[in-house]
Amino acid sequence: MTPTQVSLSFVTTEQFTNNLKIINRACASIPRKSGFNDEKGKNMPHNNKPHRLLHTMLRVRNLDTSLDFYTEKLGMRILRREDYSDGKFTLVFLGYEDESDATVLELTHNWQDSDYNLGSAYGHIALAISDIYAFCTYLEAQNVIISRAPGPMAFGPSEIIAFIVDPDGYKIGLIEKN
Amino acid sequence: MTPTQVSLSFVTTEQFTNNLKIINRACASIPRKSGFNDEKGKNMPHNNKPHRLLHTMLRVRNLDTSLDFYTEKLGMRILRREDYSDGKFTLVFLGYEDESDATVLELTHNWQDSDYNLGSAYGHIALAISDIYAFCTYLEAQNVIISRAPGPMAFGPSEIIAFIVDPDGYKIGLIEKN
Numbered sequence: 001m002t003p004t005q006v007s008l009s010f011v012t013t014e015q016f017t018n019n020l021k022i023i024n025r026a027c028a029s030i031p032r033k034s035g036f037n038d039e040k041g042k043n044m045p046h047n048n049k050p051h052r053l054l055h056t057m058l059r060v061r062n063l064d065t066s067l068d069f070y071t072e073k074l075g076m077r078i079l080r081r082e083d084y085s086d087g088k089f090t091l092v093f094l095g096y097e098d099e100s101d102a103t104v105l106e107l108t109h110n111w112q113d114s115d116y117n118l119g120s121a122y123g124h125i126a127l128a129i130s131d132i133y134a135f136c137t138y139l140e141a142q143n144v145i146i147s148r149a150p151g152p153m154a155f156g157p158s159e160i161i162a163f164i165v166d167p168d169g170y171k172i173g174l175i176e177k178n
Numbered sequence: 179m180t181p182t183q184v185s186l187s188f189v190t191t192e193q194f195t196n197n198l199k200i201i202n203r204a205c206a207s208i209p210r211k212s213g214f215n216d217e218k219g220k221n222m223p224h225n226n227k228p229h230r231l232l233h234t235m236l237r238v239r240n241l242d243t244s245l246d247f248y249t250e251k252l253g254m255r256i257l258r259r260e261d262y263s264d265g266k267f268t269l270v271f272l273g274y275e276d277e278s279d280a281t282v283l284e285l286t287h288n289w290q291d292s293d294y295n296l297g298s299a300y301g302h303i304a305l306a307i308s309d310i311y312a313f314c315t316y317l318e319a320q321n322v323i324i325s326r327a328p329g330p331m332a333f334g335p336s337e338i339i340a341f342i343v344d345p346d347g348y349k350i351g352l353i354e355k356n
Contacts, residue, residue: 048312049253050305051274053281054353056234057301075227084333096229103231103281108301119297121346123235123286127228138223155262168299175232 055093055106056125058170059116063090063109065167070094070105073144074127074172079104088112118169126173135174136162147171233271233284234303236348237294241268241287243345248272248283251322252305252350257282266290296347304351313352314340325349 060066070076076094083090088111095104105125129135132150140146150162160176238244248254254272261268266289273282283303307313310328318324326341338354 044250044253045312045316048307048309048316050307050313050352051253052306052355053234053273053283054304054306054351054355056231056303057351059299059301072222075222075224075229082334087333095231105231106301106304116299117295117297118299119295121237121294121296121348122300123237123284125234126232126284128230128232129226129228131226134223134226135228138226155265156260170299173232173235174228177230177232 053103054099055104057106057108058168059108059110059113060168061109061114061116062167063092063107066107066109067092067094069144069167070107073139073142076105116168122170124163124171124173126175128177129174130176130178132160132162132174132176136164139164150174150176231281232277233282235284235286236346237286237288237291238346239287239292239294240345241270241285244285244287245270245272247322247345248285251317251320254283294346300348302341302349302351304353306355307352308354308356310338310340310352310354314342317342328352328354 080093090109092107145165148163153159162174258271268287270285323343328340331337340352
């Protein structure tokens with residue numbers, strides 16, 4: 001795209017108004033950052049669309065083991081716990097910030113189910129960590145499985161990542177963020 | 179726990195100081211909201227533990243179909259797209275807020291993989307929506323599969339929920355939040 005050149009110095013009111021129109025037209029032609037296309041999404045109720053990612057839910061086999069892992073190994077806080085004796089399941093919400101401010105992790109424990117198939121579709125949750133090497137050393141000492149040692153991402157080496165495994169076999173990405 | 183009664187009106191400096199001590203002791207005895215146990219987690223490097231949930235990653239079979247679904251049907255914005263021709267995969271990050279502020283969804287498209295097994299372990303991501311009934315009517319008109327019609331949660335009826343299905347079969351929870 002050829003940029004539209006506009007000078008705003010020493011102009012009359014009329015010239016200024018014209019320049020504004022040129023700027024508006026130029027802005028309208030800039031490709032939008034979002035893939036959201038007003039024409040295609042024209043039927044979406046813009047005043048009533050989802051507005052927040054609340055949580056990611058994972059089923060776990062042994063709740064105590066999982067809570068120990070996410071709190072003691074990964075430093076999350078238990079934010080909410082709901083035991084449904086009629087439905088025979090427990091929901092626990094964990095995270096680093098309050099649910100009103102941030103997306104959290106929901107663990108579901110079905111009291112009568114003992115095993116799940118992890119499949120190949122779901123990937124992982126990723127957590128930010130200041131010093132990934134030191135933290136992986138700590139995790140290793142805590143007998144946490146590190147399935148991918150910390151180091152630069154193979155195809156994007158500016159990012160330092162690692163993968164660990166939770167008690168149910170779910171992968172968890174660690175990404176260094178200072 | 180019996181609440182500690184403290185009056186702060188018409189007190190001397192000495193009384194005020196004593197009352198502060200009583201308040202401090204009472205606060206210390208309140209069970210902590212968090213399940214984080216300092217004794218058990220004493221080896222955790224408190225100045226270097228994960229501090230943010232960055233994203234949840236899901237593998238998708240057809241990236242264009244998925245992007246259309248998450249932007250046009252669910253109103254997410256595409257925040258970042260990375261095509262790795264050497265690794266033959268594309269990562270797309272989508273969400274309702276910038277990545278610096280909020281947890282987002284990461285879709286991974288492996289160019290040479292055509293199918294995945296969803297398994298039974300992974301649950302869903304959950305999104306907040308103002309009017310869940312109106313939004314599900316909209317989704318239905320857009321031919322989105324609603325696997326659980328909107329209505330009160332069976333065992334916790336104060337929460338109004340629905341479940342929909344994305345193009346790969348991933349469940350997505352909708353929760354009404356005003």
